[in-house]
Amino acid sequence: MTIKKTERDVVDYTDSPITIGGLKHDFEQLKITSGSVIIMHSSLSKIGWVVGGAIAVIKAMVDILTPEGTLIMPTFSGDNSEPSYWQNPPVPQKWWEIVRKNMPAYHPDITPTRGLGIIPEVFRKWPKVIRSGHPSLSFSAWGKYAKYITKNHDVGVDLGEDSPLSRIYSLNGKILLIGVTHENNTSLHLAEYRSDFPNKEYRLAGAAIQGKQGRKWIEWEELNIKSDDFEKLGTDFEEKYNIQMGKVGLADTRVILQREIVDFAEEWLKKNRGN
Secondary structure, three states, rough: OOOOOOHHHHHHHOOOOOHHHHHHHHHHHHOEEEEEOEEEEEEEHOOOEEOHHHHHHHHHHHHOOOOEEEEHHHHHHHHOOOHOOOOOOOOOOOOOOHHHHOOOOOOOOOOOOOOOOOOHHOOOOOOOEEEEEOOOOOEEEEEEOOHHOOOOOOOOOOOOOHHHHHHHHOOOOEEEEEEOOOOOOOHHHHHHHHHHOOOOEEEEEEEEEEEEEEEEEEEEEEOOOOOHEEEEHHHHEEEEEEEOOEOOOOOOEEEEEEHHHHHHHHHHHHHHOOO
């Protein structure tokens, strides 16, 4: 069970406030430079007490990347999804149809993120950020390749080919894990789509969108993605590949070439999942 840290807790274990300047230094030590393409997953509380919070973290990163670089974050809205699959928390079966009929339509400017932390929630409204159109599994991007990464992200795409993840792969982007583990490494879902592992299953998904005639609930087929073996997958990857490791504030941080881990995961899943 994860115990949620209060701001008081974060103050208590931070010796000195963390600043934009300190964050820039940490990013530079991790060899993040102008022009890099970065998909970032993060925990603000793990970084420590930051002067300016999420805004400072994002500003430090975009200052380092410059407009020649690109920053991407998942901005998933998991509550706009098929309610029969909900687990955190589950809802009674008698509620399911009410949810389908009444869930507000996805709107990239309005629909909040869910369960991703404060940094992606702030980032989705950052100046010049573009958010993709998938009603449940959107990504937001800033910088040189933002339009390319977020374009045509429709429900039939999800996290597979022609998704923002596959476009990051085509650009040889990097994954940045700040205070989080491979369980949060969204790029591994691209490997799930690409891998021919045993007992691969698809399921009916749903979400509310804004159509030409107004709000409507739509359904489509998508891969039944999982992440319960991603920690083991990540450990095995790190035993084979050298990755950049360091600190951002107080947070243990990894920088990983997305192509390397996705290609590794594609084969790993064939050998280790569903057998």
